[in-house]
Amino acid sequence: MDRDVKKAIEGNEREKGMEAMSACYQGFDPAAYLQYNYTPPRADFDRPDSIVPWKLECLHRAFTEGDVGGKVLVDVGSGPTIYQVLSGCEVFDTLFLTDFLEVNRQELRRWLWGEGGGSLDWTPYLQHVCKLEGRCPSAWSEKAARLRSVVSDVLPIDVHRSDPLHPGSKLPGAGADCLVSSFCLESVSPNLDFFNRALGHIGGLLRPGGHLLLIGALGESYYMAGPGVRIPVLSLDEAQVCASLKGSGYTLVRLEVYSLPQDMKVGVDDVTGVFFVKARKP
Numbered sequence: 124m125d126r127d128v129k130k131a132i133e134g135n136e137r138e139k140g141m142e143a144m145s146a147c148y149q150g151f152d153p154a155a156y157l158q159y160n161y162t163p164p165r166a167d168f169d170r171p172d173s174i175v176p177w178k179l180e181c182l183h184r185a186f187t188e189g190d191v192g193g194k195v196l197v198d199v200g201s202g203p204t205i206y207q208v209l210s211g212c213e214v215f216d217t218l219f220l221t222d223f224l225e226v227n228r229q230e231l232r233r234w235l236w237g238e239g240g241g242s243l244d245w246t247p248y249l250q251h252v253c254k255l256e257g258r259c260p261s262a263w264s265e266k267a268a269r270l271r272s273v274v275s276d277v278l279p280i281d282v283h284r285s286d287p288l289h290p291g292s293k294l295p296g297a298g299a300d301c302l303v304s305s306f307c308l309e310s311v312s313p314n315l316d317f318f319n320r321a322l323g324h325i326g327g328l329l330r331p332g333g334h335l336l337l338i339g340a341l342g343e344s345y346y347m348a349g350p351g352v353r354i355p356v357l358s359l360d361e362a363q364v365c366a367s368l369k370g371s372g373y374t375l376v377r378l379e380v381y382s383l384p385q386d387m388k389v390g391v392d393d394v395t396g397v398f399f400v401k402a403r404k405p
């Protein structure tokens with residue numbers, strides 16, 4: 124087959140894959156998603172084996188080891204959540220939150236700048252991260268103020284585009300000094316090829332020498348994003364995550380894995396574990 128025709132067919136298939144994924148996301152319900160994943164037992168701060176405290180601990184460690192720094196932090200596919208930047212906001216003075224869906228960007232803006240907060244009370248999260256930082260939990264309001272002061276914008280993003288941010292949303296300087304992304308790439312990719320491409324696309328936002336902190340689901344084939352809203356997920360294992368990072372040119376600093384205790388399986392997905400990666404772009 125002619126090379127150009129083959130490329131056109133492949134391009135067409137990719138467009139279809141992106142459209143199908145985008146259609147799945149139209150029913151995403153931020154309040155329900157937060158309720159499913161960010162309340163006990165998954166966010167039980169009295170249990171170190173709960174998912175959220177584990178993620179917050181990984182992020183805290185990654186941001187306080189001394190090797191991650193610079194000016195600009197970008198969170199890719201923030202969704203309606205802020206937990207993933209509670210440690211990073213102390214290290215970076217400029218932070219961009221991003222998401223594909225306006226409903227999620229709106230939820231973030233409500234917490235950041237709106238009146239009446241948002242759909243979830245983030246206070247226990249702020250208190251917990253203050254404790255990890257050796258501060259008094261009552262410092263949580265200072266942390267909230269710090270986060271609000273460093274967020275420069277909440278931007279639209281599409282990781283399936285080679286230039287994932289809108290052309291009008293150029294990052295300052297040579298790009299981000301650090302990227303965080305949690306449960307985004309595998310939840311928006313119909314197959315490993317899409318995942319690898321998306322990883323490459325977001326890498327374009329990161330300056331050489333910058334760090335990627337990637338959190339994601341292991342062994343997950345779907346999650347619920349609202350009543351009756353079932354989103355397919357690319358089921359990954361640790362070896363695939365490592366191979367994808369290597370394929371995108373990253374140097375792996377650390378991979379940590381969390382296995383879900385039986386009582387964290389609450390019927391909103393079929394995830395079996397979570398990975399946390401710290402990697403560096405050479």
Ligand SMILES: C[S@@+](CC[C@H](N)C(=O)[O-])C[C@H]1O[C@@H](n2cnc3c(N)ncnc32)[C@H](O)[C@@H]1O
Pocket residue numbers: 148151199200201202203204207222223224227280281282283304305306307310311
């Ligand atoms: C499973 S949620 C993760 C949200 C949050 N980061 C977390 O840790 O819970 C996946 C997110 O990816 C976003 N998303 C969907 N399609 C996307 C795309 N093409 N590019 C970037 N983000 C996308 C969704 O809107 C959703 O917020």
